[in-house]
Amino acid sequence: MSADRHLRASIALVALFLATGxxxxxxxxxxxxxxxxxxxxREFLRLGHAHGGLLExxxxxLAWALERLNTPAGWARKIRGAAxxxxxxxxxxxxxxxxxxxxxxxxxxxxAVPAGAMLLLSSLVATALVKPxx
Amino acid sequence: MARAWLAPTLLFGPALVWSLAAGLGxxxxxxxxxxxxxxxxxxxxxxxSSSCRGCHPAQWRSWHDSWHRTMTQQxxxxxxxxxxxxxxxxxxxxxxxGVLAPFAGEQLDYGxxxxxxxxxxxxxxxxxxxxxxxxxxxxxxxxxxxxxxxLTVGSHRYQQYVAELGRGDPAxxxxxxxxxxxxxxxxxxxxxxxxxxxxxxxxAFVEPEGEPGSLPDYERHLSRWNDNCIFCHNxxxxxxxxxxxxxxxxxxxxxxxxCEACHGxxxxxxxxxxxxxxxxxxxxxxxxxxxxxxxxSTLGPARESEICGRCHGQRIARDIAxxxxxxxxxxAGDQLADISRPIFADSTIEGAEGLDHGRPFAxxxxxxxxxxxxxxxxxxxxxxxxxxxxxxxxxxCGHCHDMHGATPDGQPRAGRxxxxxxxxxxSPDTLGGAARAGGHGGHAALRDHERxxxxxxxxxxxxxxxxxxxxxxxRITSPDPAALLGRADQPDACTQCHVxxxxxWAAASMPALGLRGSPVDPSAARPEEALASxxxxxxxxGDPIQRNLAAHALARPDATGSIEARMAWIAEGLEDEYPSxxxxxxxxxxxxxxxxxxxxxxxxxxxxxxxxxxxASASGREALARAENxxxxxxxxSTNASASGREALxxxxxxxxxxxxxxxxxxxxxxVRALVGPAPxxxxxxxxxxLTSDRWGLAIWIGE
Numbered sequence: 001m002s003a004d005r006h007l008r009a010s011i012a013l014v015a016l017f018l019a020t021g022x023x024x025x026x027x028x029x030x031x032x033x034x035x036x037x038x039x040x041x042r043e044f045l046r047l048g049h050a051h052g053g054l055l056e057x058x059x060x061x062l063a064w065a066l067e068r069l070n071t072p073a074g075w076a077r078k079i080r081g082a083a084x085x086x087x088x089x090x091x092x093x094x095x096x097x098x099x100x101x102x103x104x105x106x107x108x109x110x111x112a113v114p115a116g117a118m119l120l121l122s123s124l125v126a127t128a129l130v131k132p133x134x
Numbered sequence: 135m136a137r138a139w140l141a142p143t144l145l146f147g148p149a150l151v152w153s154l155a156a157g158l159g160x161x162x163x164x165x166x167x168x169x170x171x172x173x174x175x176x177x178x179x180x181x182x183s184s185s186c187r188g189c190h191p192a193q194w195r196s197w198h199d200s201w202h203r204t205m206t207q208q209x210x211x212x213x214x215x216x217x218x219x220x221x222x223x224x225x226x227x228x229x230x231x232g233v234l235a236p237f238a239g240e241q242l243d244y245g246x247x248x249x250x251x252x253x254x255x256x257x258x259x260x261x262x263x264x265x266x267x268x269x270x271x272x273x274x275x276x277x278x279x280x281x282x283x284x285l286t287v288g289s290h291r292y293q294q295y296v297a298e299l300g301r302g303d304p305a306x307x308x309x310x311x312x313x314x315x316x317x318x319x320x321x322x323x324x325x326x327x328x329x330x331x332x333x334x335x336x337x338a339f340v341e342p343e344g345e346p347g348s349l350p351d352y353e354r355h356l357s358r359w360n361d362n363c364i365f366c367h368n369x370x371x372x373x374x375x376x377x378x379x380x381x382x383x384x385x386x387x388x389x390x391x392x393c394e395a396c397h398g399x400x401x402x403x404x405x406x407x408x409x410x411x412x413x414x415x416x417x418x419x420x421x422x423x424x425x426x427x428x429x430x431s432t433l434g435p436a437r438e439s440e441i442c443g444r445c446h447g448q449r450i451a452r453d454i455a456x457x458x459x460x461x462x463x464x465x466a467g468d469q470l471a472d473i474s475r476p477i478f479a480d481s482t483i484e485g486a487e488g489l490d491h492g493r494p495f496a497x498x499x500x501x502x503x504x505x506x507x508x509x510x511x512x513x514x515x516x517x518x519x520x521x522x523x524x525x526x527x528x529x530x531c532g533h534c535h536d537m538h539g540a541t542p543d544g545q546p547r548a549g550r551x552x553x554x555x556x557x558x559x560x561s562p563d564t565l566g567g568a569a570r571a572g573g574h575g576g577h578a579a580l581r582d583h584e585r586x587x588x589x590x591x592x593x594x595x596x597x598x599x600x601x602x603x604x605x606x607x608x609r610i611t612s613p614d615p616a617a618l619l620g621r622a623d624q625p626d627a628c629t630q631c632h633v634x635x636x637x638x639w640a641a642a643s644m645p646a647l648g649l650r651g652s653p654v655d656p657s658a659a660r661p662e663e664a665l666a667s668x669x670x671x672x673x674x675x676g677d678p679i680q681r682n683l684a685a686h687a688l689a690r691p692d693a694t695g696s697i698e699a700r701m702a703w704i705a706e707g708l709e710d711e712y713p714s715x716x717x718x719x720x721x722x723x724x725x726x727x728x729x730x731x732x733x734x735x736x737x738x739x740x741x742x743x744x745x746x747x748x749x750a751s752a753s754g755r756e757a758l759a760r761a762e763n764x765x766x767x768x769x770x771x772s773t774n775a776s777a778s779g780r781e782a783l784x785x786x787x788x789x790x791x792x793x794x795x796x797x798x799x800x801x802x803x804x805x806v807r808a809l810v811g812p813a814p815x816x817x818x819x820x821x822x823x824x825l826t827s828d829r830w831g832l833a834i835w836i837g838e
Contacts, residue, residue, distance in 0.1 A: 039192060075141050082145040102418030104189040104407075110415065111156040115149040122145045 003063060006080040010059035013084070017052030017091050024049055044098025044106050052091020055120060059083050062127060070132040079130075083123035089116025156412075163412040164419075172425030173406075175465055178399035180370050180387025185404055189414075194393070196538040200545065202391035204289040205367040207232030209259055232286050233259055234293045235325035235332070242323055242332040244793050246347035248273055249323045251332065259283035261295060261321050265347070270795060278349060284318055285359065285389070287367055290543075291601040292338065294324045296359045314381030315374065318359035322352060326602070337713040337793050338602055340678045341835050360384045361458055366445035366509075369395040372461040396430055396441050396537065398465040403427040428466035430537075435522070435530025439515060440470035442531040447512025448498075449474040450483055476513050479503045497834045500597070500624045504609045506679050508600020514608030520559075529610075533558075552588035560589075567648035576647040587631070587692075595627035596686065599679050602717060604686030614651045615640035620658035622671065625680065629668040630687045633703075634695030636663035662821055667695075670703045670814045675825030677832035681707065681715040689722025691729075698736065701726045701783075702811040708790065708803050716792035716799075723806070727783045735780035783809050 001009075024045055027035040035042060062083050066076045089112045097110030163169050183203075187194040197203060210231035235251060237259040242249045243266060250262045262280050264273035281297035288294055298316045326333045335355035336344065344351025357363060360382045364371040369392040374383030387394060394400055403426040407414050417424065430438045443449070444464055451457040451474045462473050475481070479499035482492060498507050505513050515521055515529065522528025534555045536547035553562070565574035572578045577587030590606060592613050598605040613627035615637050628640035638659035644651040662671055673684035685707040687693060688700045704726065707719025730736060783806065790802040807813065815822040 078141045078145050082149075086149070100418050102414065102416075105411070105414040105417065107418040108160060108415045111153075111160070115153045115156075118148040118152060119146065122148060126141070126145060 001077055001080040001084065003067060003076070003080070006084060007060065007063045009084055010056050010063060010087075013056040013088060013091075014053055014060070017049055017056060020045075020049045020052070020095070040101050040104075040106070041098045044094050044101065044110070048091045048093070048095030048098065051094055052087065055087035055090055058120070058124075059087050062123065065127055069127065071127060071130055072132060072134055075126060075130045075134065079123045079126050082119045086116040086119030086121075086123060089113065089119065091116075159412045160416065163410060163416055169406065169410065169413050170420075170423065170425065173402045175399050175402055175426075176463060178401050180392075180394045181400040181404050182388055183392040183394075186393045186400065189407070193538050196540070197393060200537070200542050201290040202395075202537075204232070205287065205390040206363075206386075207286045207289070208389060209233045209283060209286060230257075230259075233283070234286070234289055234327055235259070235295075237283075240332055242334065242793075243270060243795075244334040245336070245344050245352045246270070247278065247349075247352050249279075249332070249334075251323070254282055259295070261297065261323060263322070263352075265349075278352075279321070281321070283321075287320065287359075287363055288324075289327070291328070291603065292324045292326045292333065294335070294363075295321045296363070297321055299356075301358075313379070313383065315360070315384045317382060318384075320355070320357040320359055320363055322355055328602075334713075334793055337717060340599065340682070340712065340714055342678075342711055342833060343713065365462075367391070369393075370399070370461065373458050375458045377455065377459075391445075396428075396466055398428045398467065400427055430466060431532060433467060434526035435528050435532070436526050437467055437469070438532050439512065439530045440468070441466045442535075443470055443476065443512030443515075446509060446531075447516075448477045448509050450477060450481065476516065477510070478513060501621075502624065504597070504607060504611070504624075506598055508598055508603075508605055510598075511608040514598075514610075518608070518610040520610050552590055556589040556593070566650065570648055575649065591631065591692075592627050595625070595630050596690075597625050597627075597630065597683060599682045599714075602714065604683050604718075612650070613640075613644070616644065616652040616654045619652075619655060620660055622660060622675065623677075623680075625672065625683060625687075626668070630683070631690065631693055632667075633669040633688050633690075633693045634667050634699065637668045638663055640668075662825075665818055665821065666814050667703075670706075671825065673703065673706055674814065674822065675829050677829065678712045678715060678834055681710060681712065681829075682718050685715060685718035685722050689718075689725050697726050697729055698811070703814050705803070705806050705810050706813050708792075708799070708806065713792055720787065720790055720792050723810075724784070724787045727780060727787065730780045732780065733777060735777040779809050 024035075026032075035045075063080065066079060071079065093110050093112030093116055094106075097106030097108075097113070100107030100109060183194065183197065210233075237251045237253050239250065239252045242251075246266050248264050248266050250264070252260055252262070254260045260280070260282050263278050265275050265278060266272070267274045279299070281299060283295045283297050285296040286293050287296060296318045299319045301317050301319060320335075322335050323332050324335055324338065325331075334352075339355060341354070344354060361373040361375055364373060364384065364386065368386040368389055370387030372383075372385050374385060375381075376383070387399070403424070406424075406426045428441075430441050433441075444462075449470075451462060452472075456463075457473075464470065464473055477495050477498070479496050480493055480503075481495050483494065498505065498510065500506050503517060505511075512531075515531065516523075518529065520529035532547070534547055534550045535545050536550075537545055539545055539547055562568060562574055567576060568574045570576060575587065575592060577592070593610050594606040594608065595613075596604045597607050611627070615626040615628050618624055618626050619637055619641050626637060626640060628643070629635055629637055632640060636659070638656060641651070641654045641659075642656075645654070660671075666674075669684045669687050672680045673688070676684060685704055688704040693700065701723055704719050704722045707715050708723070710716050710719065786802050786805045786809070790799065790806075792799075813822070815825075
């Protein structure tokens with residue numbers, strides 16, 4: 001993934017996850033059924049909104065860091081892909097898990113959250129450790 | 135080559151491994167038969183409500199806020215220092231979890247005995263009962279009871295107290311049989327929450343006063359907890375009384391009505407879901423198919439209602455010896471009929487064929503079979519036309535009640551009170567008389583200050599007595615006063631609100647409102663109904679439950695008739711020989727007096743020229759009523775209202791103790807009568823005396 005595409009995609013996803021905040025706020029204002037009366041769903045949609053937005057901002061920082069640290073192109077391309085996918089999986093995993101939840105727990109899509117977290121964590125660790133000469 | 139794989143392996147490898155493991159885990163769990171199969175849970179131990187809290191916090195909270203939880207409690211342990219005890223005033227709260235009463239030295243004199251409620255040296259609540267001398271002023275002789283409270287039962291209406299009396303120790307050795315648990319007994323006094331006072335249990339049950347000074351009468355309501363109270367006040371109760379072992383081996387899964395009373399034992403459920411988190415994630419894909427627990431909301435109306443009917447429908451076990459030994463073994467979702475049969479008016483039990491003409495339970499029901507005591511709600515449902523005895527399409531308890539709703543009192547389902555309970559199935563537009571003013575039944579509010587009469591008011595009238603309250607009937611019926619014309623043994627829905635009317639008036643009003651009912655035969659009307667309203671006649675000459683409910687009806691905020699007239703009528707109940715009737719009359723009269731305008735001491739809301747129900751066609755029925763009930767105007771003018779009279783009445787009533795000595799009661803009644811005007815039928819003393827003397831033949835004894 002190119003640096004430009006990573007930056008643009010990260011900014012677009014920040015916008016997307018911020019937009020979900022408007023949606024959640026509207027549901028609160030309208031006292032929407034299935035939101036007001038469903039604490040589990042509310043909690044996981046909020047988690048998705050917050051994590052998705054913040055982790056895409058981390059991606060923007062990562063895009064800047066990869067340029068600043070002169071990370072080799074081969075590593076940087078894969079780090080960008082993993083970080084972007086990871087942040088999206090965390091946000092979407094929380095949100096879909098909340099939308100499709102059972103009586104006590106979120107739905108199976110929440111299993112995407114650990115996968116996303118591992119991708120993002122690996123990306124950050126790699127960014128920190130990989131040197132220009134590697 | 136190796137370096138080419140390094141980056142993707144390090145970056146994507148962990149996530150890929152996790153995803154594969156999670157996917158395989160989901161697939162294995164989804165296809166794993168033991169993870170989904172129905173589990174045999176009969177005999178499983180109870181896990182306890184605390185184990186439910188982690189996964190079901192909202193449901194746990196709503197249960198925790200309910201009266202079910204506090205049905206049986208163990209007083210919190212802890213030493214109260216003498217200084218702390220001294221701070222607890224007569225009306226003060228102890229702060230002791232599970233105990234509503236102060237136990238700060240309060241005294242209750244009743245039936246020739248004095249009960250003193252205080253605390254032992256260790257701070258434990260204690261009840262001391264001593265005999266009173268003939269003057270009723272000093273205690274004499276050794277205590278007849280001196281016990282520490284072990285358990286509390288109830289907390290909504292009144293709280294009863296349970297203690298170990300040593301009665302399971304006939305030899306007096308101070309020991310229980312080897313391996314046995316102590317016998318616990320419900321004590322004769324209880325704490326009435328609404329009035330914040332102590333009462334003798336005789337004040338709550340429908341039984342006449344005992345002989346003053348008679349210990350058997352005073353201890354009439356001592357009841358063994360191990361094989362009585364335990365059943366409907368605890369989760370998975372086991373009395374543990376076997377034929378081959380002496381004493382009791384009593385145990386309960388959890389004190390009070392907890393989660394597993396309605397969902398069944400949860401140990402298998404916990405093992406299934408705590409052992410495999412993926413099973414919990416997949417629950418969203420297959421709601422209601424978890425065979426490790428019962429969810430009443432996914433059961434059909436019959437199975438779901440049987441869970442409630444286990445306690446809210448008095449019943450007779452099919453194998454009493456087994457139930458006394460091992461408990462009933464019922465698990466939510468079972469067919470209740472397999473282990474017990476509900477008690478109806480014509481139910482019999484072995485050995486009681488000769489009692490009460492072979493119908494030992496008949497006094498608990500109205501002559502048409504409608505339950506008239508609380509804890510028979512399930513029977514009321516079974517007798518309702520909305521119940522489906524064949525299929526599973528009828529009404530169930532869960533239609534109107536929600537155990538996890540926001541309102542602990544009555545636990546109504548949101549939107550299912552009043553009209554909301556019925557309009558889902560019965561559209562108001564299609565019911566008889568819907569097009570007329572006031573809608574179906576003609577009782578919609580036509581004036582701003584009026585409350586609209588709703589479905590429940592007429593179809594579930596308050597003709598049930600229980601726990602010192604008048605409660606709605608759970609047998610859903612259509613009012614038909616004409617069917618009861620000429621009878622005085624059962625209340626009808628109409629005159630429970632129209633307390634100033636006769637049953638003949640109610641019967642004649644039905645066709646005028648466009649409502650179906652039995653044919654009206656005016657000649658069948660009882661002659662005394664020309665002299666007093668149906669409810670007043672019930673208060674004078676009904677049986678004790680009729681009198682309780684009549685006094686309750688006269689004080690209802692939406693009852694018709696002027697407050698002054700109702701005050702004069704209801705005061706009659708203060709003289710009753712049943713404490714429960716006196717309680718209703720006293721509370722009702724106080725409520726009516728409080729409704730009088732403090733400035734003028736009169737009822738400023740009643741409009742005597744217009745029927746209180748405010749119907750468009752009231753004038754015709756009003757004329758009919760006045761023609762039939764010549765007593766109406768004279769009663770309405772019977773009082774001489776004044777602000778000072780209101781205050782004097784409140785003062786007199788504050789001194790009335792419905793459980794107090796008769797001399798003191800007579801003194802207050804004399805003052806009250808002088809203030810509220812003549813008693814009903816004062817102009818017809820012969821009829822008054824006949825009604826009040828005939829009711830001795832209607833005495834009933836309903837303890838448990």
